[in-house]
Amino acid sequence: MSTLASIARPRRLILYAILALWLAFPLLTDKTYYIGLAITLGIFAIVAIGYNLVAGNTGMFSFGHAAFMGMGAYTSAVLSMKLGMSAWIALPLSAIVAGLAGYLVGLTSVRLGHLHLAMATVAFNIIFHNIVVNWTFTGGEAGLGPLSRPALGSLVLNTDRKYFYLVWFLVLALLLFTRNVVSGRIGRAMAAAKGDEIAAQVSGINVITVKLNAFALSAFYAGIAGSLLGYYLAYVGPKPFGTDFSILLFLMVLVGGFGSAWGSLFGAALMTFLPEFFRFLSSLAFIPYNVRLVFSDYTYNLLLFGVAMYVVVVYLPKGIMGISWRNLRLGKSKR
Amino acid sequence: MLEVVEVVKDFGGLRAVDHVSFRVNRGEIKALIGPNGAGKTTLLKVINGLLSPTSGEIRYAGKRISKMRPHSRCELGIGSVFQLSQLFRELSVLENAMIGMHCHTKSNIITSGLRLPVCTREEKASRDKCLDILSIVGLEERASVQAGILPIGQQRLLEIARALATDARLLLLDEPAAGLNSAEKEQLGKVILGIRERGADVLLVEHDMELVMDISDSLVVLDYGKVIAEGPPESVRTNKAVIAAYLGE
Numbered sequence: 169m170s171t172l173a174s175i176a177r178p179r180r181l182i183l184y185a186i187l188a189l190w191l192a193f194p195l196l197t198d199k200t201y202y203i204g205l206a207i208t209l210g211i212f213a214i215v216a217i218g219y220n221l222v223a224g225n226t227g228m229f230s231f232g233h234a235a236f237m238g239m240g241a242y243t244s245a246v247l248s249m250k251l252g253m254s255a256w257i258a259l260p261l262s263a264i265v266a267g268l269a270g271y272l273v274g275l276t277s278v279r280l281g282h283l284h285l286a287m288a289t290v291a292f293n294i295i296f297h298n299i300v301v302n303w304t305f306t307g308g309e310a311g312l313g314p315l316s317r318p319a320l321g322s323l324v325l326n327t328d329r330k331y332f333y334l335v336w337f338l339v340l341a342l343l344l345f346t347r348n349v350v351s352g353r354i355g356r357a358m359a360a361a362k363g364d365e366i367a368a369q370v371s372g373i374n375v376i377t378v379k380l381n382a383f384a385l386s387a388f389y390a391g392i393a394g395s396l397l398g399y400y401l402a403y404v405g406p407k408p409f410g411t412d413f414s415i416l417l418f419l420m421v422l423v424g425g426f427g428s429a430w431g432s433l434f435g436a437a438l439m440t441f442l443p444e445f446f447r448f449l450s451s452l453a454f455i456p457y458n459v460r461l462v463f464s465d466y467t468y469n470l471l472l473f474g475v476a477m478y479v480v481v482v483y484l485p486k487g488i489m490g491i492s493w494r495n496l497r498l499g500k501s502k503r
Numbered sequence: 504m505l506e507v508v509e510v511v512k513d514f515g516g517l518r519a520v521d522h523v524s525f526r527v528n529r530g531e532i533k534a535l536i537g538p539n540g541a542g543k544t545t546l547l548k549v550i551n552g553l554l555s556p557t558s559g560e561i562r563y564a565g566k567r568i569s570k571m572r573p574h575s576r577c578e579l580g581i582g583s584v585f586q587l588s589q590l591f592r593e594l595s596v597l598e599n600a601m602i603g604m605h606c607h608t609k610s611n612i613i614t615s616g617l618r619l620p621v622c623t624r625e626e627k628a629s630r631d632k633c634l635d636i637l638s639i640v641g642l643e644e645r646a647s648v649q650a651g652i653l654p655i656g657q658q659r660l661l662e663i664a665r666a667l668a669t670d671a672r673l674l675l676l677d678e679p680a681a682g683l684n685s686a687e688k689e690q691l692g693k694v695i696l697g698i699r700e701r702g703a704d705v706l707l708v709e710h711d712m713e714l715v716m717d718i719s720d721s722l723v724v725l726d727y728g729k730v731i732a733e734g735p736p737e738s739v740r741t742n743k744a745v746i747a748a749y750l751g752e
Contacts, residue, residue: 345616352615352626353601353608360591360602367589370551372577372606372669385612 191336194329203328207400209440210335211393216420216432217339217346218389223418224426225350226382227362229282231414232273232289233390235296238409240266240391242300245312245404255318255399263391270387271380278379293411301406311405315398325399335396339433342389346429349385358382423480425487434488446472504529504704505550505673510559512545512728519545521728522559527673532695532705534715537725538749543708544586546725547675550706551583552576563673578606582671584662586678592651596642599650599661600633603668633668640664640694656687663694673704680711692718716740724748 194203219233243262247253253261277288300306307313317325318334325331349355357378360368365375398404416439424435446469450460461468480487505527512520519542527533535543548554550561552573561569568576577583582603591599608629614622637643640660645653650661659679666674676695680688692714695705709715715722715736722739724732726748732739739745 348618349612349616352622353605353610353629354612354615356594356598356602357605359594359598360605363591363593364589366553366573367585367591368602369573370553370577370583370585370589371603371665372574373602374572374574381612 212436215393218386220432222386226358230289232293234413236387236390237394240394241398244395266391267388271384274383313403506562508560534719541725542728580672582666597646603665
């Protein structure tokens with residue numbers, strides 16, 4: 169599987185150039201729609217990178233991570249609204265709460281095989297969703313709000329542009345952090361736990377501890393993402409935190425390539441931009457009307473989405489990062 | 504160093520290991536032999552913790568370890584290499600070896616994630632130690648090769664390297680020569696002798712009699728879960744009960 173380091177120099181420079189452009193674009197445009205999209209992408213990327221740690225690196229396919237995102241969001245909302253806490257304190261606190269929840273859920277699930285772990289985590293997601301929808305403390309269906317944007321003294325993150333930089337600073341910081349964890353002792357332990365539990369045990373690795381920590385860490389990331397979403401929308405509600413998002417998360421990481429943090433970012437990008445791409449296609453005048461209908465109608469959209477996912481699963485099982493970029497003739501390879 | 508005391512292992516109605524007792528002394532290479540199905544692999548698994556005994560004790564360096572989990576026994580110094588390949592195929596040779604360093608290193612999520620100096624120092628030390636170990640088994644040239652593509656002889660050596668990286672003082676080897684050609688077996692023999700040089704004891708389950716006779720200090724023979732002979736190679740080889748067990752009555 170490719171990692172960033174294995175992509176040859178010229179292509180890596182292209183990647184960095186794209187990154188620089190990406191970071192500069194909010195300064196070059198006033199279209200808040202696109203900046204907003206980029207913010208959403210950043211938030212999804214954070215939770216996807218965390219989810220990749222537990223699913224891709226450690227091999228535990230949880231389908232309940234939307235709930236951890238929700239835990240972060242609701243905790244932030246409660247801390248900020250009911251206790252008047254500043255976002256800068258509420259956000260890390262919520263992430264820790266989410267991480268703890270991840271650990272606790274892990275306690276129930278890590279000894280289970282793939283299928284049962286999936287079932288247990290779905291169950292947790294449903295339980296979480298039901299609680300927040302029916303509890304007055306969390307505002308029921310209507311949710312909690314309004315949440316004010318984070319402020320540092322007089323600097324309030326009240327424009328999308330400013331919020332973009334907060335989110336993407338976190339995305340990049342977490343990417344680096346993840347990369348460091350994965351390439352070191354803990355990452356190796358996760359890979360061992362995924363590859364062959366018994367061999368890992370007799371080699372001195374406490375597999376249960378490794379798995380629990382992976383769960384907690386991924387939930388922590390989800391908590392950050394959830395809080396960021398809450399402060400962005402100035403509102404926290406139950407809708408984004410159901411099992412459908414958990415499944416979408418799985419697809420993001422699948423498309424990007426299990427085990428690759430950058431891949432999860434690309435996967436999140438694909439899933440966020442695909443509906444936009446369809447919308448764009450439906451507006452092109454030279455495409456026959458009937459075909460355009462397919463792209464603009466929501467039901468057809470879902471169908472197309474499903475087809476696209478199927479194609480990825482069948483033809484690109486290792487995701488985008490699994491493509492042997494070295495074999496693409498774009499410049500001399502390092503190896 | 505290792506004391507197996509009256510170990511019994513039943514699987515339902517089947518008694519796989521029947522009151523087996525023996526010791527592996529410091530610096531000894533002991534071979535556990537016997538016909539197929541005699542309970543040798545089961546016994547190894549009881550020693551390394553993958554199975555718990557129905558009754559009996561395992562003592563290592565004087566400590567009773569029967570209640571300890573496999574990873575804790577590894578921390579104490581018991582390393583295992585099994586018959587069916589247990590390599591992490593997707594990882595490189597060096598990464599496989601470095602997994603053995605886990606129980607004696609302490610970088611955690613925070614120190615690794617933030618790339619603190621204490622972590623990078625530990626990582627470098629681990630790397631160096633593992634490259635050293637790889638050169639003992641002759642694999643240092645292939646450090647960055649993906650483990651899954653190695654030929655079986657080298658895979659076996661890599662598994663031994665990984666066990667050595669855990670600072671094992673007792674190495675449990677389950678049929679390490681299985682599937683190896685004669686050149687690879689010779690190399691294996693040398694490596695095992697080298698392990699003893701470095702101060703570890705070895706308990707070796709093996710069917711290849713030539714290898715066994717060549718390198719073992721003493722033998723324990725199992726048949727239907729019971730010890731039927733024990734002693735230096737020469738005396739066991741001529742033991743009537745042993746011959747009968749292998750050839751059938």
